[in-house]
Amino acid sequence: MQYTDIGIDLGTASILVYIRGKGVVLKEPSVVAYDRDTDQILTFGEDARQMLGRTPGNIVAVRPLRQGVISDYQITEQMMKHFITKALGRRIYRKPLIAVCVPSGVTEVERKAVEDATRMAGARDVRIIEEPIAAAIGAGIDIIKPCGNMIVDIGGGTTDIAVISLGGTVVSTSVKIAGDDFDEAIVRYMRKKHNLLIGERTAEDIKIRVGSAYPRPEADYMDVRGRNLVTGLPKTVKISSEETEEALREPTTQIVEAIHGVLEKTPPELAADIADRGIVLTGGGSLLRGLEDLIAAKTGINTMTAEDPMTAVAIGTGKYVEFLSGAGN
Structure with missing residues (x-):
C-alpha cells in the first residue's frame, strides 16, 4: 500500500498534511471545539475556528498548541488522529511513517510530547524535523x-x-x-487608539486585508466593527494600512x-x-x-x-519523509 508516508506541519495556527505522491492534501486551522459539561469534542478545524469568540458558556473553542508547542496533550492527540484519518481516508492497511516538524528552540520534553502524541494518533514510526530545515526544503533550496x-x-x-x-x-x-502576536498588537492598538474592542478573528482579518510592516506608496482602508469601550455599544471605525504599520511596529x-x-x-x-x-x-x-x-x-x-510560504514547511516535511523512506519503499 503506497501513500502511507506523511509529513505534518503541526502549527500553532494551522495543521497541514502532506502525503507522499499527492502533495499537501489538507490544511485546517488548529482549533478544537469541545463541550465543557460533557468533555466531548464537537468539531475540529475550520468549523471550530468559526466558533472562536462566539460560543455559549459550555462550549469552548481552543487552540491546543501555543507558540509552537503542545499546551493540551489529549486534545492535540485527538486533533491529529482526526486530521490524519481525514487526509488518508478510512482505508489504511498499515500505519504510516509520519514526520512532524517542531520549532528549532523546543526542549527535549516538548519534542517528546510531539513524538508521543503522533504515535498515539496512529504513526508506525515518527521522525521529528526542525522547522527551518523543513521550510528550506519546501522552499526549493x-x-x-x-x-x-x-x-x-x-x-x-x-x-x-x-x-x-x-x-x-x-x-x-x-x-x-509571530502571526498571533501581530493579531494581538492590532487588538491592543484598536483598544488604545480607537476605544474599540475587537476579537482575534477581526484582528486577523485586518492583518490580512490592510496589514503592513513598511510604509506603502498608497494607503488601504477598511471598516472595522467592534464594541465601543466607552458606550458599550457596537461601533464601526475606518482604519488605514498606515495605522496597522504603527500597530505592528513592535512585533516586526x-x-x-x-x-x-x-x-x-x-x-x-x-x-x-x-x-x-x-x-x-x-x-x-x-x-x-x-x-x-x-x-x-x-x-x-x-x-x-518563498513561492508558496504557507505550505513550504509541510512540503519540506513530506519531502523529508520521501528522502527517509527512499523512493522504492
Whole structure:
C-alpha cells in the first residue's frame, strides 16, 4: 500500500498534511471545539475556528498548541488522529511513517510530547524535523550544498530563523513572536487608539486585508466593527494600512532584531553566501505586506518570500519523509 508516508506541519495556527505522491492534501486551522459539561469534542478545524469568540458558556473553542508547542496533550492527540484519518481516508492497511516538524528552540520534553502524541494518533514510526530545515526544503533550496542559506519561518506562534549549510543548522534561534502576536498588537492598538474592542478573528482579518510592516506608496482602508469601550455599544471605525504599520511596529522590530542576532553569530564565509543569495521567508506570517521590504531595509540583504510560504514547511516535511523512506519503499 503506497501513500502511507506523511509529513505534518503541526502549527500553532494551522495543521497541514502532506502525503507522499499527492502533495499537501489538507490544511485546517488548529482549533478544537469541545463541550465543557460533557468533555466531548464537537468539531475540529475550520468549523471550530468559526466558533472562536462566539460560543455559549459550555462550549469552548481552543487552540491546543501555543507558540509552537503542545499546551493540551489529549486534545492535540485527538486533533491529529482526526486530521490524519481525514487526509488518508478510512482505508489504511498499515500505519504510516509520519514526520512532524517542531520549532528549532523546543526542549527535549516538548519534542517528546510531539513524538508521543503522533504515535498515539496512529504513526508506525515518527521522525521529528526542525522547522527551518523543513521550510528550506519546501522552499526549493538545495540544503545539502556547502553554502549558507538563511531561512526565516514566521508561523502563528513562533518565528524560526536559521542559517543552513551541508544539510544542517549552523546558527539558529526561535522567538515566540509571530502571526498571533501581530493579531494581538492590532487588538491592543484598536483598544488604545480607537476605544474599540475587537476579537482575534477581526484582528486577523485586518492583518490580512490592510496589514503592513513598511510604509506603502498608497494607503488601504477598511471598516472595522467592534464594541465601543466607552458606550458599550457596537461601533464601526475606518482604519488605514498606515495605522496597522504603527500597530505592528513592535512585533516586526523584534523579528528584525532576532534576524540581526543570528547574522551576528554566523561564520563569515556563510555570511558572505547569505549576502549573495539573500534571505528567504516562509510561513503564513511572511505574507504580511511590506515585511520583506522592512527586513531588506534593516539588514541591507535582499529578502524574498518563498513561492508558496504557507505550505513550504509541510512540503519540506513530506519531502523529508520521501528522502527517509527512499523512493522504492
